[in-house]
Amino acid sequence: MMRLPNLNALRMFDAAARHLNFGRAAEELHLTQGAVAQQVRRLEADLGHKLFHRHARGLTLTDTGRSYHAPVSQALTLVRDATDKLSPAVQRVILSVPPSFASKWLVPRLPEFEATHPDIELRVVAEESLTDFKRDGIGIAIRQGRKPQERGLNSALLSLVDLVAVGRPDMALTLGKTPDLADLAQYTLIQDGHRHWDLLLRHEGLSATGRVLQFNQTALAMDAAINGQGIALVPRIFLGSQPLEVLWQAPRLGDQGFYVLWPSAKGRAKAVVDWLLRQ
Structure with a gap:
C-alpha cells in the first residue's frame, strides 16, 4: 500500500491548484514560494505522477493533477470542518483581502481591532482570486472592482476607488x-x-x-x-x-470600489463587518 502523503504537502498542492501560481499559494499559506514549490515537487515524486505543467507565468494542472485535486480539496474541507467543531468557529473569523489592501490598509488598523475585540480571532488571508466561502472557510471577503451581483451574498461599499x-x-x-x-x-x-x-x-x-x-x-x-x-x-x-x-x-471610475462581501453576518462575523464599515 502506498504511504499516505504529508498533510502539509497536500495543503500546498491544494493552494497551488486553486491559484495556479506558486507565489500566490505561498502568500495564502504565509510561506515562501520556494517552500511551496519544493513540497509540491516532493509530493509528485512520492506519488510518481506529475501534477502540474510549469510555465513562465504560472501553472496548469495535468489530467492527473486535476483528477487528484478534487478529492484532496474535499478531504481538506472535511478535516477543517471537523477541527472547527472542536473549537467553535463563532470565535474565529477568516477575512480574505487582496494583498496590497492587507499591507497598506488593514494591517495598520489591526491593533485597534484587537484592542476593541479581544474575543475575536481574526485570521487574514491575502489573495486576489475569487473566494469560495464554504470550501475555503472564509467568513468575509474584501474585493476591488465593480459592485458585486452574486446571489446569496451580502455586500457593502467600503470605499470607492479614488x-x-x-x-x-x-x-x-x-x-x-x-x-x-x-x-x-x-x-x-x-x-x-x-x-x-x-x-x-x-x-x-x-x-x-x-x-x-x-x-x-x-x-x-x-x-x-x-x-x-x-x-x-x-x-x-x-x-x-x-x-x-x-x-x-484621477477622474472617478464609476462604481469601482472596495466591497465587503459576506454570506452570513452572524455572531463574530457581524462584529467584524460592522468594524470594517466604520473605518
Whole structure:
C-alpha cells in the first residue's frame, strides 16, 4: 500500500491548484514560494505522477493533477470542518483581502481591532482570486472592482476607488505647477496589475512618452514610488502615513470600489463587518 502523503504537502498542492501560481499559494499559506514549490515537487515524486505543467507565468494542472485535486480539496474541507467543531468557529473569523489592501490598509488598523475585540480571532488571508466561502472557510471577503451581483451574498461599499497619482515630495517640486495627465505622461509611470495608467491614457488619446514600470501588486508600485522610481497611480485609502505626496487626482471610475462581501453576518462575523464599515 502506498504511504499516505504529508498533510502539509497536500495543503500546498491544494493552494497551488486553486491559484495556479506558486507565489500566490505561498502568500495564502504565509510561506515562501520556494517552500511551496519544493513540497509540491516532493509530493509528485512520492506519488510518481506529475501534477502540474510549469510555465513562465504560472501553472496548469495535468489530467492527473486535476483528477487528484478534487478529492484532496474535499478531504481538506472535511478535516477543517471537523477541527472547527472542536473549537467553535463563532470565535474565529477568516477575512480574505487582496494583498496590497492587507499591507497598506488593514494591517495598520489591526491593533485597534484587537484592542476593541479581544474575543475575536481574526485570521487574514491575502489573495486576489475569487473566494469560495464554504470550501475555503472564509467568513468575509474584501474585493476591488465593480459592485458585486452574486446571489446569496451580502455586500457593502467600503470605499470607492479614488485614484491619485503619487510620488516623493521632491517629485512635486520637479513638476512645479499643478500637472495634468499629459504632463505626467512625460515621466516614468508606475502601474500595478489593474493597469490604470494605460486605461486613462488611452481614454484621453495619449501615450506615455517616458518609461512605464509594471508591478503585479499596488503595494509594490507604491514602494517603487517611495524609492523615487517614478509616479504611481494608487487608491487614496492606501496612502495612510506613507511618505508620498499626491500630485494629481484621477477622474472617478464609476462604481469601482472596495466591497465587503459576506454570506452570513452572524455572531463574530457581524462584529467584524460592522468594524470594517466604520473605518
